[in-house]
Amino acid sequence: MRAEARIGFILLLTPLLLWLGLLIVIPHIDMLIISLRERISFGVYEPSLTQYEKALTEPLYLRTFWRTAVMSVLATAITLLIAFPVSYYIAKMARGRLQQVLFMLCLIPFYVSELVRTFGWMILLRETGLISNLLQWAGLADQPVEMLYNDAAMMVGLVYTSMLFMVVPLVTTLESLDDSVVEAGYDLGGNGLSVLREIIIPHAMPGIVSGCIVVFMLSLGNYLTPTMLGGKDSLWFTEMIYNQFIVRSNWELGAAFGFMLLVLSSVIVWGMLRLTGRTLQETMG
Amino acid sequence: MIPTIPRSRSFRVLYGGYVLLFFLYLALPLTVVAVFAFNDSQFPSLPWEGFTWNWFFGEDRPQIGVFHERGILRSVGTSAFVAACVAVLSVSVGTTNAFLFNRYEFRGKGALYVLMLLPLVIPGIVLGISILVFSSTLANGIWNAAEVDIQALRPGLLLVILGQFSFITTIATLVITARLQKFDRTLEEAALNLGATRLTAVRTITIPFLMPAMIGAVVVAFLMSFENFNTTLMLVGSDAPLTIAMFDRLKEGSTPLLNAVSLLLMLGSSILALVVILFQRR
């Protein structure tokens, strides 16, 4: 029995270790090593901190880095603000069939490729697009309006893309809130605002945290939306990674960028977990 | 703010209106994509030039339809192949992971579990480049040592499959673990008691119990792989999966052909999604 259990354990452990070791841990270590070297000539490298120095001194890189971080936080906040009332409506106001249908309607757009969603926004927002035509038809504009290629368009796309990942955890936690608790809040003299602040939001906190983490990660790591909807000025950090790797073939700098993005996301996720006293297991598992 | 607590009429109307607006926002881009797939024009935009099926079935340029466009069809095949490989691999490893975390207590289990979750919080692009970097380090190392060029380690389908597998496995593990946690271990004991060996008990009792979750995970993995963009972008070689092929065309300027592909994608994903939901309901 003992030996049998031991063999079973090893058989089950092996795929896990192979997967995490070969595809997650070692590649990231390798990436770190590459980011810590400098190309002297063809095939000759030297350990150095040049890449990080470059990344931290070049204004364009630094500006893009912080812009990406701030815009991602902003996108997360906007997504939360838009999603919360809707999630609450689905979880607590809608009943029976309507509740199921609304929830399904929330899910369906996200079974569709991000590319298709972005494409939809391009059709809507561009100069020859639907909204521009609508504005002209309504007499609100006398010539085609270009609404693509700016930060607002990009924000619309980012929020749209990550909406599901906010709505699902919020609906799940809000559904578990007992109606009678809310009723008790009113019964004891609370009003809409105080019940929201002292009962509903604290109860929804786990959902808010996991939703925010996922949405933030998705925004930070997004490539498609900033590229397709954002303008020349709305450079995203992922675009810089792509450029260094694929366009310029400067892997050392690209790896450094990749590492900076990883550190940024880890710090912010860690900070969010710290702030709310939760663990990654609770939030993701 | 629950139905049992009375609210003013204007509040209810306002709230309902907001929710309606939200769903319009959700539906708008997808509807637009779908509608313009039938526009008899070179551009997926107004003016509306009339209804046509050409973007699906057209045989001649310029209005060549999806079903006659070789490039698109080939990339659909590539995507399906990649997605099938990723689904099978990630659900297999996800199942073994679920058993490992559910059945064994060992040192470092907590740390390993957190490590298992990490791929979800690593940006897809970073995941892609790290695998790209490592595989070329490997390939270069092998070249330097033995003068053998392993093509498989260069950007291409194998790397795309591994890259997608690396984070989709986490999702498969979570889905299957959740179901396994609901499993009543005495059922397995009952099977042993009735004469089954350990392996037979797992095969005849536990696996059938896990089946809905495993099928659900296969479909989810397939969809996620089919739609993946970020990781794939960094690892793709000459055979482009559908999302990458569409991206390249979109950069050159779009025709309603892309709308037609998108509409088919939407239909396909919705059907698959429906299958998952039906399975989980059972």
Add this chain to the structure above:
Amino acid sequence: MTPDLECVDLVKRFGDTTAVDDVSFSVPPGSFFSILGPSGCGKTTIMRMIAGFLDPTSGDIRIKGGTVLDTPPNKRPVNMVFQHLALFPMMTIADNIGYGLRRQGMAKAQIARKVDEALDRIGLPGIGARKVDELSGGQKQRVAIARCMVLEPDVLLLDEPLGALDLKLREHMKIELKALQAAFDTTFVYITHDQSEALVMSDQIAVMNAGRFEQVGTGQDLYYRPATPFVAGFIGEANRWTGRIDRVEGSSLEMRTDTGLAMRATAAHALSKGDTAEIFVRPESVHIAANAEALAQFENRMQGRVTSLLFNGAASRVLVEDDAGETLEVTLPQTGEFASLKRGDKVHIGWGAAQAMCFAGAA
């Protein structure tokens, strides 16, 4: 005759705690043997060791005379009805009952025949194609037993299988289980914390407490002749007094209670003057009367006041406070004589020394 099941000096320790402490017993073929004890007494541990899910720390388990310690659970000639039955929810009833036969590699047609036979014997013919969740609690119970019985085990283990049923069904299933055991003519080992289940069904009952067997015997033995204070307190109900022995004459004795009453009782084991002791008297052994003369034949007599009426149909009782201020529970006879008894009434009560069992006190 070799016993079907024999446990010899069985010990199981988990770390520092001893869950099963040197337990030995044997179960003759075809009998219904129960292990009765409060939860946490170690009875489930014994059962899991017999089934093979736990290895004993020391001691031996023999089935039909041969040790099974080295036999893995799937090869042991014992089968088990689990506490929550553990029917396989993803299979039909027929597939559930045929599961063990399929593991033996029996031919399909033969399995189908055996399953039909088993369904006939549990009185549920023709339900083979149904799903588990379409059955009632009692039907599931019978299917769980049939699933084991098709394998013709030497011993059938039952782990509190009636626990999940509601009261009415439980009463019914007690009788049915006994009938099934007789029909299959197989040795049943049944564990429970419910004394009535054990008393109604068993040929032999072992009362277990804190890892040890307190007493093994028939229901009557345990009820009328408990060997230890634990058994006296656990089986049935009892009024109890502690005190010191005043006088011993053979097996009858007199004890002075802590509250000062003199009480005559029968010694359950050897006691001598000056020992601390405990007396148990069942509420149903206490007679109640309106005057002292009616109780003249009893060695112990006292008078008191009714403080409370506990009406419960046939099991109605009254609480009587005696002059020393102690409260006794007394079963109310159902002759109608005391139907008008009310709170505050003065009554006389008495009981025989033979119905008062005296044990050495806990010191």
